[in-house]
Amino acid sequence: MEVDVLEFLVPVENNKTLFVWDIQPVHTEAEIYERLFSVFSSFGPLYLLKVSSNAPLHPPGFSALVKFYSAAQASEAQRRTDGCLLFQTSPLKVRLSSKQTPHFLSDSSRPLSHARCLELANHCLGFNGWTSDIITLKELTNKEEEEEGGGGRRRRLRFGCLLQLSFPPHRQTTRGAAVVEDSFTCTGPDVLLQKRCKLQKQVREKALVQAFTTVLLILLGNGKVMVEVKQTSDQFLPEQIEGVLQVNEFSWSEFDPDEEDGGDEEWDLTVS
Template sequence: MDPEVDIIEFQVPVENNKTLFIWDIQPSFTEAFIYERLWSVFSSFGPLYLLKVCPNAAVARPGFYALVKFYSAVQASKAQRSTDKRTLFQSTPVKVQLSTKRNNPHSNPHNIKPLSHSRCQELANHCLGFNGWCTRILTLKELSSDPEDDQGRSQEEKTLRYGCLVELSFPQHTPATSRGVAVVEETYNNTGPEICGQKHSKLRRWVRDKAVVQAFSTVLVIMLGNGKVLIEVREDRDQLQPEDNPEGEIQVNEVSWSDLNPEQEEEDWELTVS
């Protein structure tokens, strides 16, 4: 593959070639100052998923180290070559290397986590522009709950379940489209119409965002060396197509409310430098 071809996916980057480890940062600066300067330097190479600054361990000499995660391996490589052994914002050079995460024997390499809804939006806007993509709700409706789910619950408890089907399209890359589907539910104490209205509004928003995330999960942004951007949608057997669902019915596995927090993206800091 052409080394100038860059492929970006809408998923949490975990690959070693997308992660930079920076050390030999002088102790004379505050963490906030270091964070601001490093963000300015490394975001100039491409969008960042993560930047963290930490003080050195007590057994080491005073100073700081940092972790930077790119969405793109090409951009991470360019950043490493351009910043290693450079002074950047201080009087002495820093060291910048690709990092190697320790293997976790219990981890599943195929368990890739999608980006949160807000991060999908940020990455799409960066790569495609604010007018380069749009979403359309095909179906958004309240679903009837299973009577067996209500067995053993008090009369004050109520279960809400919503389903949503959305279409993600790219006006400048027609006919590239992707569909996403989600079902969410929550059980709460039915204390009045105001609380019920708030729950309905919250679930409608969350199921829509979850469906958009699912639609983005099959999208590849291909950035060529000449500046041209291409969109490719991977085939997904679970993705609904018009001929599969002519009545707009939602047929997916249930997703519990506790699974929907997009900010629960845990970071593994057990890193060694290659």
């Protein structure tokens, strides 16, 4: 039985990437996108579909880049669509990528975004195939800093979240934690409230993303999906969460390159 393993990571491997050529200019770019998406998404969930016009020195037409999460699904899609007419009167040329992956990307393990995690989980497991529950969400820092001109004061907020991700049909559970912070000019209680709501949403989403990075989706040849959880040295166990959880040296730069490292402070996520 053929088995493929999906992780909640950005796919960078060549065997998950297809190039499509010889697309006739008889449809608009938006129409071509819809038709290609309909064709290739029937083989499995897509991470990316991009349609581009041919370069000026080439004949009029389009080409496309298709990225799958699964190498097996990409291979099947290539075999079954290459040389086919699909939605036009001449055959399409579909090939697996042969472009050499840069060394700095070959071992890349960048997590999917929050929206992509939800999309992949719902596609493979269904809306009832998984649940997430917040164990604790705490405001860790609320400090006023130096006063600025215009009557506003600088304020720094930091939130921490511990979340549990469960897959009841598969009897699997994992957990994720996140810390986010922001420094801003507070000109009134409405600004403070909006910032609190925004940070609480961000920290919940980052905790869920972190939990999904430990999950493996095992696609079986008969169409069924199994869920396994990677055992890591820093994985949270149920008996370790009672009382106080302390998160040390928590860096989220890998999830948000624009976010500065918060340093080596120790955060207390007490479960009340």
